Amino acid sequence: MLSINNTFEFLINSMIMISIQHTFHIKASINTVYDALTTIDGLSEWWTRDTIGNCEIGDSIYFTFGQHATFEFQVAQLDSNKSVNWKFVDGYSDWANTFVSFVLSENEGMTQLEFVHEEFQEDYEGYGNINFSWAGYLSSLRAYCENGEGSPFSN
Numbered sequence: 001m002l003s004i005n006n007t008f009e010f011l012i013n014s015m016i017m018i019s020i021q022h023t024f025h026i027k028a029s030i031n032t033v034y035d036a037l038t039t040i041d042g043l044s045e046w047w048t049r050d051t052i053g054n055c056e057i058g059d060s061i062y063f064t065f066g067q068h069a070t071f072e073f074q075v076a077q078l079d080s081n082k083s084v085n086w087k088f089v090d091g092y093s094d095w096a097n098t099f100v101s102f103v104l105s106e107n108e109g110m111t112q113l114e115f116v117h118e119e120f121q122e123d124y125e126g127y128g129n130i131n132f133s134w135a136g137y138l139s140s141l142r143a144y145c146e147n148g149e150g151s152p153f154s155n
Helices: 004-014 030-038 040-044 127-147
Strands: 017-026 050-053 060-065 069-079 083-090 099-107 110-121
Touching: 017 127, 030 040, 030 083, 030 099, 030 110, 030 127, 040 050, 040 060, 110 127
Parallel strands: none
Antiparallel strands: 017 110, 050 060, 060 069, 069 083, 083 099, 099 110
16 A cells, blocks of 8 residues: 555656656747748648648647658647647547647848757657657757758658
8 A cells, every 4th residue: 555655746747747848949030930830731741641620729730750640739829929828639649638849030141940858658659759859840940941951750
């Protein structure tokens, strides 16, 4: 039987959330980067070619990665040329209740992008793989914004 102290410690530990964070610069205007994050055409050029939906607040965007997965995100917040926030809706149970945010700012003539995918459970086994994958797709976003050629997932 668990003691009160053990139960309390378990509850606190089970509520710890972790985040994936990446901050980097893109040699492109904020408007170019914002468009790549807020249009279906832009998203399909750097994350996955199979992207459908609408990019207005409250709308859903569906990102399909072949037969591996389809992720549904709801556009939670948009602040023109400043930030984009999505709430995960469906597609992978370990991503339940997670959020993705992109915060843009100008820095020395470039766009600084602060990316966060947050609210993962601490014991999420796929954390390292997802962190690695996000890094690759964010590099694809940079390439797309800088020279028009991203490396999105495609079948």
